[in-house]
Amino acid sequence: MRIEAQTRRRAAPSLTPLIDVVFLLLLFFMLASTFARFASVDIAIGQDGGGAPSDRPAVLVSVTQEGGYAVNGTAVELAALAQALADAAAEEEVRIIVKPSASARAQDVLQAVERAKAAAVGPVALIN
Amino acid sequence: MKLSSGRSQHERDDLIPLINVIFLLLIFFMIAGTLSHRPSVEVSFVETAVSPATQPPQDTLIVTADGTAYYEGSPVAPEDLESVLATDGTLDREAPFPVIVDRAVTMSALKPISDGLKRSGLARLRIITLNGRS
Numbered sequence: 537m538r539i540e541a542q543t544r545r546r547a548a549p550s551l552t553p554l555i556d557v558v559f560l561l562l563l564f565f566m567l568a569s570t571f572a573r574f575a576s577v578d579i580a581i582g583q584d585g586g587g588a589p590s591d592r593p594a595v596l597v598s599v600t601q602e603g604g605y606a607v608n609g610t611a612v613e614l615a616a617l618a619q620a621l622a623d624a625a626a627e628e629e630v631r632i633i634v635k636p637s638a639s640a641r642a643q644d645v646l647q648a649v650e651r652a653k654a655a656a657v658g659p660v661a662l663i664n
Numbered sequence: 665m666k667l668s669s670g671r672s673q674h675e676r677d678d679l680i681p682l683i684n685v686i687f688l689l690l691i692f693f694m695i696a697g698t699l700s701h702r703p704s705v706e707v708s709f710v711e712t713a714v715s716p717a718t719q720p721p722q723d724t725l726i727v728t729a730d731g732t733a734y735y736e737g738s739p740v741a742p743e744d745l746e747s748v749l750a751t752d753g754t755l756d757r758e759a760p761f762p763v764i765v766d767r768a769v770t771m772s773a774l775k776p777i778s779d780g781l782k783r784s785g786l787a788r789l790r791i792i793t794l795n796g797r798s
Contacts, residue, residue: 551679558683562690569697573795575715578760580788581778636771643767646710646791654714664771664778 577646577653579662592631595624597652599636603644614647618655625657632660703764704737709794710767721764721792725781729766731773733780745780760790 597617598606605612607620621632632652636645645662652660698720705726726734733740740748749755761781765774781789
């Protein structure tokens, strides 16, 4: 009887509470963490009269309600937008003005702004 | 006595691979995931492809698909934006102001909100988007 008690005391502590805690932590991190890759697009909501008016010629990017794009009036696909802007800016330094139609959706407009910024041919302004 | 001790040793050995796997999962989620605030309002983020990565958004100004603005979780009329933002002492007017915009909102619905932000003295907006899987 006494021998049996001594053996039990020598046994390693139970693993079950440890597993419980690890499970809890696992659940917490699974539910609380996100794998979404957040990004950002900075736009100026122009203070009128701030800064000298630019003497660079403007390239107009228009965005239609259906998500169509046009550079200086010529329709382009979104994929070709950066190339079209680069072509328009080949001769001289320009500034890009994105002018969406009133019923254009934020998704389409911000995609155009993003591509125009990525083309890096000049400052990009969004006129709304 | 010997028999019972042998069986408990056997059960313990069975548990160790399980614990190993759970530990691995735990470490994976701790390292690969980032803890984030979920927006308090249902909103579908604008999807972009090449924009610079940013921190997961704190609760900020959210514009839903119908053009309603929510500031820190409660709806704000565009004409009240100026007074609501004026009460926020931590607002830095020089820094880009983070905004979450629903991808389906139209420009005409955004107009009164951006005008309200302009009246509040903000010059730059930082639209929080999601970079696509491409």
